[in-house]
Amino acid sequence: MMKLHSIVLAALLGTALAPSTMAFDIGKALKVGTQALQAATLTDADVKSLANQACVQSDAESKIAPAKNKYSKRLDTIAKELGKEINGQPVNYKVYLEPEVNAWAMANGCIRVYSGLMDLMTDDEIIGVLGHEMGHVALGHSRKAMQTAYTVSAAKSAIGEYGGSTAAALSGSELGKFTETLINAQFSQSQELDADNFSYDLLTQKKLKREALISAFQKLAQLSGGEHSMLASHPASADRAKNIETRIASNK
Numbered sequence: 629m630m631k632l633h634s635i636v637l638a639a640l641l642g643t644a645l646a647p648s649t650m651a652f653d654i655g656k657a658l659k660v661g662t663q664a665l666q667a668a669t670l671t672d673a674d675v676k677s678l679a680n681q682a683c684v685q686s687d688a689e690s691k692i693a694p695a696k697n698k699y700s701k702r703l704d705t706i707a708k709e710l711g712k713e714i715n716g717q718p719v720n721y722k723v724y725l726e727p728e729v730n731a732w733a734m735a736n737g738c739i740r741v742y743s744g745l746m747d748l749m750t751d752d753e754i755i756g757v758l759g760h761e762m763g764h765v766a767l768g769h770s771r772k773a774m775q776t777a778y779t780v781s782a783a784k785s786a787i788g789e790y791g792g793s794t795a796a797a798l799s800g801s802e803l804g805k806f807t808e809t810l811i812n813a814q815f816s817q818s819q820e821l822d823a824d825n826f827s828y829d830l831l832t833q834k835k836l837k838r839e840a841l842i843s844a845f846q847k848l849a850q851l852s853g854g855e856h857s858m859l860a861s862h863p864a865s866a867d868r869a870k871n872i873e874t875r876i877a878s879n880k
């Protein structure tokens with residue numbers, strides 16, 4: 629968070645000192661800066677509200693599989709294995725009829741699986757991937773990604789219009805950009821490994837096939853040139869598979 633704050637301040641300072649903006653109101657800039665910084669600390673209610681808005685926004689822009697569609701029925705079966713909540717947060721599953729190999733979860737329990745991923749993987753592998761996405765939510769990564777996306781979005785708007793957004797209130801075009809940023813959020817190497825380990829532990833606890841995580845990573849490794857967060861894998865898929873192999877070997 630400190631790094632992000634510095635970037636916001638530097639951006640504001642740069643704008644204030646630029647010769648082309650001699651008439652820039654420094655008092656107003658500082659006030660806007662304060663609002664941008666405040667945006668980094670969203671309350672639980674803010675996080676839930678923003679995730680609800682982003683999920684609705686994404687659904688509105690996507691082709692959702694009808695309830696009786698074969699993909700929806702298949703996901704229902706998979707969801708029964710995984711359970712209906714993440715740390716007490718009820719989950720909501722839907723399939724997007726899109727060829728992309730992708731899946732994501734938001735902090736409000738909104739989980740979306742793309743038919744391209746379902747075509748590529750077995751049920752057990754999908755369970756492993758969704759366990760990983762649920763891990764990002766359970767471990768607070770999704771919340772952090774949301775705070776980052778919101779701060780950047782609020783700061784951009786504040787600098788652009790000298791107006792500033794108040795917490796958890798994004799306008800139409802802001803919401804569109806925010807949702808896109810959130811869905812394509814990049815997680816750090818340690819966050820990815822932690823989410824993998826969360827999935828492994830979940831599969832262990834539910835007595836599901838942990839080996840499926842390895843074959844899921846192997847399938848992801850064979851895809852190249854993907855721009856989605858799940859495919860832009862850091863660490864490399866081979867290293868992630870190795871981590872799960874080691875855990876299975878030591879049975880921990």
Ligand SMILES: [Zn+2]
Nearest residue numbers: 764815820823
């Ligand atoms: Zn991930």
